[in-house]
Amino acid sequence: MIRINVNGRAIEVDAAPDTPLLWVLRDHLGLPGTKYGCGRALCGACTVHLDGAAVRSCSLPIADLADRRVTTIEGLSVDRTHPVQRAWIELDVPQCGYCQSGQIMSAAALLRSNPHPSDSDIDAAMSGNICRCGTYSRIRRAIHRAAEMLGAGA
Amino acid sequence: MGASTGTGDLSRRDFLGAAAVLGTASALVLMLPLRVRAAPGGATELNAWLRIAPDETITILVDRSEMGQGVYTALPMLIAEELEVRLAAIQIVAAPVGDAYFNPGNDGQITGTSNSVQDAWVKLRTAGAQARTMLISAAATSWGVDPDECVAKDGVISNRAGDRLTYGAVAARAARLPVPQRVALKPSKDFVLVGRDLPRTDTPAKVDGSAEFGIDVRLPGMLYGAFAQSPVLGGWPDSVDALAAAKLPGVRLVLPLDSGVLVVADHYWQALAARKALNVDWNSGPNAALDNATITALLRHAAADDPGLAARTDGDADAALRGAVRTHSARYELPLLAHATMEPMNCTADVHADGCDLYVGTQVQQLAQAAAAPAAGLPPDRVRVHTTFLGGGFGRRLEVDFIPAAVAGSKALGRPVQVIWTREDDMTHDTYRPPALEDISAGFDAAGRLSAWKLHIVSPSITARMLPPVVGVDPSVVEAALNFPYDVPNVSIRYTRQEIGIDVGYMRSVSHAINCFVIESFIDELAAFAGKNPYDFRIGMLGKHPRHRRVLEAAARLAGWGKPAPGRHLGLALMQGYSSLIAEVAEISIEGGSPKIHRIVCAVDCGQMVNPRIVESQIESGIVFGLTAALWGKVTIARGVVQQTNFDAYRVLRVNEMPDIQVRLLPSDAAPGGIGELSVALVAPAVCNAVFAATGRRLRSLPIDATRL
Structure with a gap:
C-alpha cells in the first residue's frame, strides 16, 4: 500500500511499485481525465501537478510518490472556474481535446510560477505538450487571457 | 448545454437496431414517415436525429464522429436553425448505427472526406424544419386553429390568441403526424444560428477531463488488455509460450489470435508486464525483407x-x-507517413447474453460493427456501437484493426475488456x-x-x-x-x-x-x-x-x-x-x-x-x-x-x-x-x-x- 494525496484526498493505493502514477490515476482511482499519449514523457498528455509542479505522470512510479500531493485535471477546479479553464472555454481552444488536460495542467503550473508569461516563456513551458490538432495559437492566446484574468483578481 | 459524455447516455440507448430503414440517403429520405418510438426518459423521437422529452429536453443525435472538426456543434446548429431552438438548449449524443445515418458521399455511415457539413447541409435543416412543422401542427390541432396562425420560437409555440405550448408538451402528438412532404427552408439571410461563431458544444467537457474518449470508457467489472503483434508488419504468431506471463499478478487471460496475442489483466500496467513476459514465435510472413x-x-x-x-x-x-x-x-x-493520433488505438467490448456492446472512437460505425460481429460470434445487428469522442482521427479510425481483439477477450472472459495499444504499437502498426x-x-x-x-x-x-x-x-x-x-x-x-x-x-x-x-x-x-x-x-x-x-x-x-x-x-x-x-x-x-x-x-x-x-x-x-x-x-x-x-x-x-x-x-x-x-x-x-x-x-x-x- 502506498499513500498519496490526490486532489486533496488521502488515498491508499494497492498497485505494483513500478506502476506509473498515470495508470494509478486512470485504472485504480477512476480519474481518466489524465491521458496516456506516449508513456515516455515525450508528449505531455499525462501532465499533472506534483506538489504544485507540472510533471509527466506516465513516467513516475507510484512507489516514489509516498505522501506526495497530486492534482489532476479533475481537481484543478470543481466547476471549470480555474482561469485557465475559463480562458480555454472563452477561446474555444480544444479540437479533438485529447491533449488538453495536459495542456491545461502545464499552463496552470506556468501561471503559478510566472503570472505574466511572454510568448517565449510560454514556448519554454509548453513545448513538452504535443497537440496533433495544432491548437497552439489558441493555447498561446488563452494563456495570455488567463494571465489577464489572474491579474484582474479573477 | 451537454456534450455527450458517453457511457451513461449511450448505454441506455437500446433502440438503435430499430432505426428506420430508409432507401437512398438524400433529403428525400426525410419525407418517408418514421415510426414513432419511445426514446429514453419518455422522450419522443421526431426523426432519426431528434428527440424531445416532456421535460423539454431536446436531444440531437449526431451521426458523424467528433474528432475535433466540430461536428457536435455544426450539425446540431443546422437542425436548431430550423427547429427554432437555441444551441445551448440542446443535449448531444452520438448516433447509433442506422441506415438513416448513411453518408452517400462516402457510401456508408462514415465520417471522412471532409463532407459532414456538405452531407448535412440540406438534410439536417430539412429534418429540423419537418419537426418544427409537425410540432406546430400538433399545437394548432389542440387549439383548433390553422397552423399558419402559429409560430415557434425558442422551443415554444404560440398563436394569435396568446396561447402557448412547449415542444415537450406536444412532441408525442407531433410524432404521430405525417412527416410533411415539402418544407421550405430559410433563405440564408434569415439565419440566426448558421454563420455565427457559436461556442463549441464539446469545449466544457474538454477542459475538465470529463469528455469521454474510447480509452476513458469504464464499465463495471472491466478488465484491461494489451495486444502483442508481430514486429514485422503482416506477420503472425506461430506459437506462444504463455507460462511465465500467466503467472504474473492480475493476469486473467492469454489468448492467441490470428494477428497477435491478447493479454488481459485487472489493470493495464499488469497487462503490459505480462505481455513482456510472453514468449511468442512470430512468423514474419511475406514482409521479412521489406525496407x-x-x-x-x-x-x-x-x-x-x-x-x-x-x-x-x-x-x-x-x-x-x-x-x-x-x-x-x-x-x-x-x-x-504515420497518423499519430494523440489517443492511441483502443476499443472496449462487452459481450454478454444480449449481444455485444462496443465502445469505440471510430469513423466507421458499420465497419466497426462488422469487424466485431465475427469475433463475438454474433450477427452484426446484435453489435451495438457506442461512438465516443475520438482523440484524433485523421483517417486512422477509418480502420477497424484494433477492434476484434477486445471483442474476443470479452467473449472469452464474459466481462468487459478494454484493449489499449501502446504508443509503440500504434506507431509501428499503423496503416x-x-x-x-x-x-x-x-x-x-x-x-x-x-x-x-x-x-x-x-x-x-x-x-x-x-x-x-x-x-x-x-x-x-x-x-x-x-x-x-x-x-x-x-x-x-x-x-x-x-x-x-x-x-x-x-x-x-x-x-x-x-x-x-x-x-x-x-x-x-x-x-x-x-x-x-x-x-x-x-x-x-x-x-x-x-x-x-x-x-x-x-x-x-x-x-x-x-x-x-x-x-x-x-x-x-x-x-x-x-x-x-x-x-x-x-x-x-x-x-x-x-x-x-x-x-x-x-x-x-x-x-x-x-x-x-x-x-x-x-x-x-x-x-x-x-x-x-x-x-x-x-x-x-x-x-x-x-x-x-x-x-x-x-x-x-x-x-x-x-x-x-x-x-x-x-x-x-x-x-x-x-x-x-x-x-x-x-x-x-x-x-x-x-x-x-x-x-x-x-x-x-x-x-x-x-x-x-
Whole structure:
C-alpha cells in the first residue's frame, strides 16, 4: 500500500511499485481525465501537478510518490472556474481535446510560477505538450487571457 | 448545454437496431414517415436525429464522429436553425448505427472526406424544419386553429390568441403526424444560428477531463488488455509460450489470435508486464525483407514498366510534348507517413447474453460493427456501437484493426475488456499514408504558352483494399490532380497501381497532399523555367476559374507577395479540394541550412460557413498537420519493421515551432465545401516553393528536413 494525496484526498493505493502514477490515476482511482499519449514523457498528455509542479505522470512510479500531493485535471477546479479553464472555454481552444488536460495542467503550473508569461516563456513551458490538432495559437492566446484574468483578481 | 459524455447516455440507448430503414440517403429520405418510438426518459423521437422529452429536453443525435472538426456543434446548429431552438438548449449524443445515418458521399455511415457539413447541409435543416412543422401542427390541432396562425420560437409555440405550448408538451402528438412532404427552408439571410461563431458544444467537457474518449470508457467489472503483434508488419504468431506471463499478478487471460496475442489483466500496467513476459514465435510472413529501398524500387519499376490507366485526357499531351518548343520534366517521390493520433488505438467490448456492446472512437460505425460481429460470434445487428469522442482521427479510425481483439477477450472472459495499444504499437502498426512516385512533364509552344501537361502517378490503392471493388482509377489517388485548374489544352493524367506489401490507409487530405505537392511545386518549376513570377504565371492560366483566382489574389495580398521582408522568402500554392478553394503563402528564412517557417498565410473560399470560428480552427489545424509532414514526416521500414516508435523519432510540430498563421475566410454564397482536410496539402509546396525562392534548390521529395540546404 502506498499513500498519496490526490486532489486533496488521502488515498491508499494497492498497485505494483513500478506502476506509473498515470495508470494509478486512470485504472485504480477512476480519474481518466489524465491521458496516456506516449508513456515516455515525450508528449505531455499525462501532465499533472506534483506538489504544485507540472510533471509527466506516465513516467513516475507510484512507489516514489509516498505522501506526495497530486492534482489532476479533475481537481484543478470543481466547476471549470480555474482561469485557465475559463480562458480555454472563452477561446474555444480544444479540437479533438485529447491533449488538453495536459495542456491545461502545464499552463496552470506556468501561471503559478510566472503570472505574466511572454510568448517565449510560454514556448519554454509548453513545448513538452504535443497537440496533433495544432491548437497552439489558441493555447498561446488563452494563456495570455488567463494571465489577464489572474491579474484582474479573477 | 451537454456534450455527450458517453457511457451513461449511450448505454441506455437500446433502440438503435430499430432505426428506420430508409432507401437512398438524400433529403428525400426525410419525407418517408418514421415510426414513432419511445426514446429514453419518455422522450419522443421526431426523426432519426431528434428527440424531445416532456421535460423539454431536446436531444440531437449526431451521426458523424467528433474528432475535433466540430461536428457536435455544426450539425446540431443546422437542425436548431430550423427547429427554432437555441444551441445551448440542446443535449448531444452520438448516433447509433442506422441506415438513416448513411453518408452517400462516402457510401456508408462514415465520417471522412471532409463532407459532414456538405452531407448535412440540406438534410439536417430539412429534418429540423419537418419537426418544427409537425410540432406546430400538433399545437394548432389542440387549439383548433390553422397552423399558419402559429409560430415557434425558442422551443415554444404560440398563436394569435396568446396561447402557448412547449415542444415537450406536444412532441408525442407531433410524432404521430405525417412527416410533411415539402418544407421550405430559410433563405440564408434569415439565419440566426448558421454563420455565427457559436461556442463549441464539446469545449466544457474538454477542459475538465470529463469528455469521454474510447480509452476513458469504464464499465463495471472491466478488465484491461494489451495486444502483442508481430514486429514485422503482416506477420503472425506461430506459437506462444504463455507460462511465465500467466503467472504474473492480475493476469486473467492469454489468448492467441490470428494477428497477435491478447493479454488481459485487472489493470493495464499488469497487462503490459505480462505481455513482456510472453514468449511468442512470430512468423514474419511475406514482409521479412521489406525496407524503404525495396518500396522505392517497386514504384520506380512500375513507373518505367506500366503506362497506367487514363484518369483524365484532354487533347493529346504526348503529341503536344513532341511538338513543344521547350519541355521540362521532373520526378517527385513521397514517403510513408504515420497518423499519430494523440489517443492511441483502443476499443472496449462487452459481450454478454444480449449481444455485444462496443465502445469505440471510430469513423466507421458499420465497419466497426462488422469487424466485431465475427469475433463475438454474433450477427452484426446484435453489435451495438457506442461512438465516443475520438482523440484524433485523421483517417486512422477509418480502420477497424484494433477492434476484434477486445471483442474476443470479452467473449472469452464474459466481462468487459478494454484493449489499449501502446504508443509503440500504434506507431509501428499503423496503416500508413501511402508512398508515391510521380513523373511529370510539360511543354511550351512557340508562343510561350503551356501546351502540354502529363502526370503519371504511381502508388498503392487504399480504396481497393478498404472499399472494393474499384473499377478503373481509384478516385482517392488522383485528388487535386484530376481537377487541375490551369489553362493547358493537352492534359494527360494516368495512374499505375503498385502495391508495396503492407496496408496503407487514408490520412487527412489523402492524395491531395501528394498530388498538390507535385503539381504546385512543378508549376513553380515551370514559372522559373519560363522566367515568370510564380504568382503571375498562375494567374495567367486561371482565366476559366474566377474562384481560384480570387483566393490566390487574397492570399498573395495578405502575404505581401512581391515585397518580402529582408531575409524572408515567399512561396505559394493553390488548390481546389473538398468543394472548397484555398491558397497558401509560406514566409520563410534559411537558418543553419534549414528553412525557418515564420508565417503561413491562407485565403479560403469554402462556400457558406456554418461556424466560421470552427472553420478557422480547422484551417489552422490542417496547416500544422501539413507542416509536420512537410518538415519531418517519414516512416522508415527495415526488414519489415517500422523504425519510428514514438514521438522522439517521429517528430511532430510543437508550440515553440509554431509559425504565425493568418487565415482569411472569404465570403461566399456557394454551397458549403469541406474544411477539415483542406489546408493540409498546400503547406509542403508553399514551403518548398519558398525554399526555391530563397536558395534556388528545388525539393522534389519530402520531408524537407532530410535535405540540407
